[in-house]
Amino acid sequence: MFTDDWVISQLFVQMVMGILMAYTLLKTTKIIRYWQPQYNTTLQIRLEQESYLVNNVLWVVLCGQFLLFVYFLQTVNYHIPPLLRGAMCATGALGANEYGFLVLYTKILVILFAIIFLSVDYWDNKTPYFVLTPSKYYWVFPVVLLFFYDLYLSYLYFSKLNPDIITTCCSVNFLTKQPDNYLPNFLSNPNAEIINISFWLFYILGFLLFLFPLLGLGGLVLLFFGLNIWILNAIFLLKNFFVKYIYGVPSHNCLFDIFFGEYYFVGYVIFGGYFLMWALAMWKLVFYVFEKRILNQKNTIIDKNVHKNLFSKIYKIEIIVNIVNIIIPTIYFLMWKGEL
Numbered sequence: 584m585f586t587d588d589w590v591i592s593q594l595f596v597q598m599v600m601g602i603l604m605a606y607t608l609l610k611t612t613k614i615i616r617y618w619q620p621q622y623n624t625t626l627q628i629r630l631e632q633e634s635y636l637v638n639n640v641l642w643v644v645l646c647g648q649f650l651l652f653v654y655f656l657q658t659v660n661y662h663i664p665p666l667l668r669g670a671m672c673a674t675g676a677l678g679a680n681e682y683g684f685l686v687l688y689t690k691i692l693v694i695l696f697a698i699i700f701l702s703v704d705y706w707d708n709k710t711p712y713f714v715l716t717p718s719k720y721y722w723v724f725p726v727v728l729l730f731f732y733d734l735y736l737s738y739l740y741f742s743k744l745n746p747d748i749i750t751t752c753c754s755v756n757f758l759t760k761q762p763d764n765y766l767p768n769f770l771s772n773p774n775a776e777i778i779n780i781s782f783w784l785f786y787i788l789g790f791l792l793f794l795f796p797l798l799g800l801g802g803l804v805l806l807f808f809g810l811n812i813w814i815l816n817a818i819f820l821l822k823n824f825f826v827k828y829i830y831g832v833p834s835h836n837c838l839f840d841i842f843f844g845e846y847y848f849v850g851y852v853i854f855g856g857y858f859l860m861w862a863l864a865m866w867k868l869v870f871y872v873f874e875k876r877i878l879n880q881k882n883t884i885i886d887k888n889v890h891k892n893l894f895s896k897i898y899k900i901e902i903i904v905n906i907v908n909i910i911i912p913t914i915y916f917l918m919w920k921g922e923l
């Protein structure tokens with residue numbers, strides 16, 4: 584696979600980004616060790632300049648990592664399956680060896696940890712004396728370690744892809760796993776009780792997510808943990824219930840086909856909404872964790888009235904995104920007429 588343009592370009596970009604990540608790791612280690620904002624020394628001024636450079640490099644690299652994740656998904660979902668026997672989508676491509684799904688999950692972890700760092704960095708830049716520096720750079724270490732682990736796994740995954748090996752894909756599940764009937768009734772599923780609980784949790788907890796932010800810091804903590812539970816449950820329900828109605832094939836429960844153009848790329852909308860909800864919740868949680876350190880600074884860019892107005896706007900965005908996350912799969916379910 585190392586002669587394939589898609590694979591070469593992806594690994595090349597990852598290696599270039601890896602060089603930048605190694606550079607930022609060295610600089611952040613230096614900043615953490617020698618940062619002394621109370622002293623106006625030559626070293627401190629240099630560290631502040633390097634901190635500005637490191638921040639910009641990390642923003643570029645971490646935003647690039649998100650685009651690279653989309654490119655990886657395109658690679659395993661569109662490009663690789665035709666090259667492997669038996670593969671129809673990313674399920675077969677990722678299952679072609681033991682590293683496929685591990686790479687996917689590692690890339691997701693990199694993005695989530697990157698969101699944490701970028702959230703802390705955003706609020707740090709809103710204070711005149713960078714009160715969250717250098718503590719925010721501790722988040723760089725897990726991001727960098729996960730990034731290089733992702734690079735290592737990506738190399739192993741692509742190197743072990745063998746076009747001569749027959750892979751199993753969604754077609755196997757489609758042929759061997761028949762439902763009791765084709766009615767749009769989740770109770771006909773063998774795991775009907777679990778699906779039923781998941782179904783109601785999807786809507787009840789989804790509604791409560793609108794109310795949690797109104798309860799202050801405690802509500803925000805509930806929002807964050809509740810949102811994590813809701814997203815995991817939503818993915819489970821999407822795979823085992825809603826995708827059947829998106830495809831119009833009640834026996835088919837592959838998560839990756841929803842990223843195909845024939846389904847209007849609805850997968851990108853749904854999972855993009857999940858990532859956005861998680862990022863907004865983390866962004867607000869970081870503020871409340873460091874609220875005293877941010878607002879107690881003189882000449883801070885964010886005062887109490889400004890941040891309340893800002894949070895009010897973000898809350899409206901969260902409501903819209905959450906409604907979209909809930910309503911899209913619901914519409915597919917309600918509009919399905921039993922036609923294949």
